[in-house]
Amino acid sequence: MATATKKKMVQWDPADVKAELLKKYPPKVARKRAKQIMINEALENTTPEITANVRTTPGIITMRGCTYAGCKGVIMGPTRDIVNLVHGPIGCSFYAWLTRRNQTDPGPDGENYINYCFSTDMQEQDIIFGGEKKLTAAIQEAYDLFHPKSIAVFATCPVGLIGDDIHTVAARMKEKFGDCNVYAFSCEGYKGVSQSAGHHIANNQVFRHIVGENDEVKPGKFKINLLGEYNIGGDGFEIDRIFKKCGITCISTFSGNATYDQFASAHTADLNAVMCHRSINYVADMLETKYGIPWIKVNFIGAESTAKSLRKIAEYFGDKKLIATVEKVIAEEMPEVEAIAAEVRTRTAGKTAMMFVGASRAHHYQGLFNEMGMKTIAAGYEFAHRDDYEGRQVIPDLKLDADSRNIEELEVEADATRFKPRKTIKEIEALEKAGYKFKHYAGIIPDMDKGTLIIDDLNQYEAEKLVEIMKPDIFCAGIKEKFSIQKTGVPMKQLHSYDSGGPYAGFKGAINFYQEIDRLVGSKVWSYMKAPWQKDLQLSASYNWE
Amino acid sequence: MLLRHTPKEITERKALTINPAKTCQPIGAMYAALGIHGCLPHSHGSQGCCAYHRSALTRHYKEPVSASTSSFTEGASVFGGSANMMQAINNIFTVYGPEVIAVHTTCLSETIGDDLPQIKKKALAEGKIPKGKYVISASTPSYAGSHVTGFSNMVTAMAGMAEPTGKKNGKVNIIPGWVEPSDMEEIKRLTNMVGVKTILFPDTSGVLNGPLSGEYKMFPEGGTTVAELKSTGDSIGTLALGEWCSADAARYLDKEHKVPCQVLDMPFGLQATDRFIDALRMVAGVNVPDEIALERGQLVDMISDMHQYFYKKKVALVGDPDQLIAMTEFLVSIDMCPVHIVTGTPGKKFEKRIKEITKDMGGKVNVKAKGDMFLLHQWIKNEPVDLIIGNTYCKYIARDEDLPFVRWGFPILDRQGHQYFPTVGYKGGLRLLEKILGVLMDRQDRDASESKFELVF
Secondary structure (H helix, E strand, O other): OOHHHOOOOOOOOHHHHHHHHHHOOOHHHHHHHHOOEEEOOOOOOOOOOOOOOOOOOOOOOEOOOOHHHHHHHHHHOOOOOOEEEEEOOHHHHHHOOOOOOEOOOOOOOOOOOOOOOEEOOOOHHHHHHOOHHHHHHHHHHHHHHHOOOEEEEEEOHHHHHHOOOHHHHHHHHHHHHOOOEEEEEOOOOOOOOOHHHHHHHHHHHHHHHOOOOOOOOOOOOEEEEEEEEOOEOOHHHHHHHHHHHHOEEEEEEEEOOOOHHHHHHHHHOOEEEEOOHHHHHHHHHHHHHHHOOOEEEOOOEOHHHHHHHHHHHHHHHOOHHHHHHHHHHHHHHHHHHHHHHHHHHHHHOOOEEEEEOOOOHHHHHHHHHHHOOOEEEEEEOOOOOHHHHHOHHHHHHOOOOOOHHHOOOOOOOOOOOOOOOOOOHHHHHHHHHOOOOOOOOOOOHHHOOOOOEEEOOOEHHHHHHHHHHHOOOEEEEOHHHHHHHHOOOOOEEEOOOOOOOOOOEHHHHHHHHHHHHHHHHHOHHHHOOOOHHHHOOOOOOOOOOO | OOOOOOOOOOOOOOOOEEOEOOOOHHHHHHHHHOOEOOEEEEEEOOHHHHHHHHHHHHHHHOOOOOOEEOOOOHHHHHHOOHHHHHHHHHHHHHHOOOOEEEEEEOHHHHHOOOOHHHHHHHHHHOOOOOOOOEEEEEOOOOOOOOHHHHHHHHHHHHHOOOOOOOOOOOOEEEEOOOOOHHHHHHHHHHHHHHOOOEEEOOOOOOOOOOOOOOOOOOOOOOOEOHHHHHHHHHOOEEEEEOHHHHHHHHHHHHHHHOOOEEEEOOOEOHHHHHHHHHHHHHHHOOOOOHHHHHHHHHHHHHHHHHHHHHOOOEEEEEEOHHHHHHHHHHHHHOOOEEEEEEEOOOOHHHHHHHHHHHOOOOOOOEEEOOOEHHHHHHHHHHOOOOEEEEOOOHHHHHHHHOOOEEEOOOOOOOOOOOOOOOOEHHHHHHHHHHHHHHHHHHHHHHHOOHHHOOOOO
């Protein structure tokens, strides 16, 4: 076995690791980073504070991207029948073109603009004289060519600086067309401190401009929205398969394989199930306030979590038949999952993992690793806020700073005609009394062992050090981190875009993941790092027959 | 259909770019800077630019790409990024210890008018740049030119490091342009064979095609050293390969330090390689060895052996100007017909050059600088081709139109080989032909009826 030759069970003290990570930094950087590196005490509710959602440090190689990436790339990118038009120089649209592995299924005749890249390709004269005219013309040209039901406009850095009023342009074109909803996102890359700000800007505009546009009641007895699922590598398809099997109707997914109409009908669902807490919990809150739809946290990463989430949805509806169907589906799906997990575990049990990704995946994927008998020894988020680490109880204490202040919070009220509480107060209370948790997320901290490391906004230098000291069997992050880690002989799995794999959600996804991690940590390639003459430096030799 | 909304009918677009055939300047600057030994590219802008460029280059090379950013926030965008840059310089030299920081701007820092040379002056005055270390900078506004322009601007900044001693070093500067690390290696192999001492810059070989050996080196062995860059001003001449990528730097050395330069096409294909070797021979005053003539002869041999499969086949091309000019010439030279040619990079000269190269080919040639792949697709719908050559995004067109497809250019995200196998030079020409023949014959085998299916081609 490749990894068996490596020294295992490296002994390290988390306090020493932390000190080592900080050692080389200039004092100011070290002070700042010290607050973002936490030795886990694994306490719920009373956990010490971790600093998160703060600026990166100039010159320190961060994993983070920008607000535009969060808005256009993450949230709106997976929508297939909206023409996503980027207003700016060409690069921003180019880099977000098909690179996130959002899958979609438009059917043979459906609208699908995911494979296209639209840009106003701003030139110097647009920067000097303003780009509104060009944007107006580009929207017109897109409309004339495709007649889409909707055009979304995204601002890049220079747009905010030169003051193009993209919202007025969009509103004017919407009015002019009459049959095409046009709206804009002020998601300039310099706003906020990470992609997270972009998620917020995107979701606010979807809520403001699309949700509630279609009141038609869709068929289905148990109707939910799945919030914060982006259909990377087909995750959403697997979750849809399971829902269908259970008789659960997904009205709208935010935003994997999403369509305009799904967003527009979101308010007709009866429950919101939140996958990625970070990118969308505020939408769940707004849907509850405005339309009376309660929300729960779910997690379809890991077979156990998937079963638990399905039961949670069934319990909410309280329908005996649904509960029975869900149990039947779990009973049908689990044997294969468990058999493969058991077989894989013979090779993976006792191995260690590190995860630095997203703001829910570093948490969710620990379940999958647990199912393989692997332990997460260090984890953290790229763009999370404190509540994703410590739990939602800290939300009232979160302080606005110069960066978060600039990200709009929508003021939402109950809709005059469409607000309809899905459950009576009594029903909610009864569920809660039985241990049912609405609007609950305890964060990553209580789920990780005491003495593990939790690190916010891990950077390249720290990643390299962590791997060097703690020698994990696998490291998970994104494409930028992949090859520097692998050069050291440690396999690296991308958990943003899954390299080329997936789905990893649901039951079938769990199997895919077990097999993928088994392949990675067991690959023979890790045993080829040194040539024979590099392993044995002795210069004399004897012939075989001697 | 993947691109199901692309109509056959071509309508003029003045404002909307669809499926671009270019990206922005900073990524070119980052790629060029990686070709300096011990260099950390630095993006002066918001952190997303740096993240995008690193991701794109990593996906293309499957190698680590380190680069830092000034991490602009709203405040820096209003008040200027000088403080961020100063902090970055300090942090970079303390934590990563590169020999050189190669800073490029972004549309953000350009729009607010940050002055990099001024910031560098301040950093020097405040002792933020350790002795023996360097900070170089290039202005690379994303709203002008393309990734090719950004590459050229950073290469010119590299030429700016020249410190002539007044004593000639007997070497020839070679500026290879935006080619693959494998191509740079091949150019070095050829110049070695000819027996010319050279300074190749930038040189990403050994940086972006590194080995897996259990050790991560943030600054790998490869790259043009600072000492070499300083010495470029003492060279006997410069060969710049590619007008768009390399001419500015060569002309800078010519003008500033009287190093005479020649601007050649990139050595893709038979004739461009001939001109490169010939120019090399002349500038260095050496004879070309027989080994080179042998390699050339092998390429000519394959062209003759396989001519029937190339003859009159129509080709659609998308890529960058320098590469496309050489490729168009190569295709014409083997009697293929490049009929649709698009680059996203501006420059009227491009269209003129392509028209010259194709003038005796017969039939209409569609060529556009500042075009996009949506237009290319429409041209193909109106006049079908037998082959498409370009970057990975072509696969959407290739599948929809059922076209044989050769991946060549930037970015290649779904196949391997470009890091390791060159397409420059005579050997590179063989590889291009092998690839072209491979897809054409696979198609012939796929489509042939059983009675027409053949063993020997």
